[in-house]
Amino acid sequence: MARRTSRVSTDDSDVELDMTPMLDVVFILLIFFIVTSVFIKEPGTDVIRPEALTQDDLNPSMLVAVTSESEIWVNRRSYEMAEMRPVIEQLLQENPRARATIQGDEEAEIGVVLDVQELLLEMGVDVTISTLQD
Numbered sequence: 001m002a003r004r005t006s007r008v009s010t011d012d013s014d015v016e017l018d019m020t021p022m023l024d025v026v027f028i029l030l031i032f033f034i035v036t037s038v039f040i041k042e043p044g045t046d047v048i049r050p051e052a053l054t055q056d057d058l059n060p061s062m063l064v065a066v067t068s069e070s071e072i073w074v075n076r077r078s079y080e081m082a083e084m085r086p087v088i089e090q091l092l093q094e095n096p097r098a099r100a101t102i103q104g105d106e107e108a109e110i111g112v113v114l115d116v117q118e119l120l121l122e123m124g125v126d127v128t129i130s131t132l133q134d
Contacts, residue, residue, distance in 0.1 A: 044076030047105035060101035062091050062125070064116055068107035072116060081115055088123055103130045 043065035065073040072079050074087055092098055100120050104113040113129070120127045 042076065043073040043103060044078075045071070045073045047103050048107070059099075060128070061095045061098040062088075062100040062120075063103065064100060064120075065103040066105060066108040066113050066116060068105040070109045070112045072112065081112065081119075084116065084119055085123075088120065088125065092123065092125070099126045099128075101128050101130045 041061065041063050043063040045065050045067055047065050047067055062074070067073065072081060072084060074084075074091075079087055102113060102116055102120075104110075117127050117129070
């Protein structure tokens with residue numbers, strides 16, 4: 001029996017796949033997921049919030065935490081009260097219509113929490129105090 005030869009000529013050389021289109025698709029997907037992801041803002045410290053009867057679900061663009069040692073935390077960094085104005089100004093430059101939530105520890109000095117709230121209100125920022133829902 002005679003062997004039949006194929007009409008399509010194949011070389012014995014290696015066949016290479018062009019990976020450029022696949023890499024383009026991967027990078028486009030990566031960019032899509034980065035752009036559409038929601039980044040959660042965290043003050044950088046854990047506080048034990050006091051309990052309250054009601055609580056509104058808000059989506060603030062600024063989170064300020066006051067610890068039981070009366071440290072003020074914004075964007076994972078501790079600040080003194082005197083340093084807060086430039087920090088808030090910088091956050092307002094990023095988002096002029098920013099809303100702030102203050103997470104005050106139940107053991108924090110109320111004067112520090114009120115000072116932070118007064119500064120935010122003075123700078124035209126809508127402020128809420130975060131509590132635990134009962």
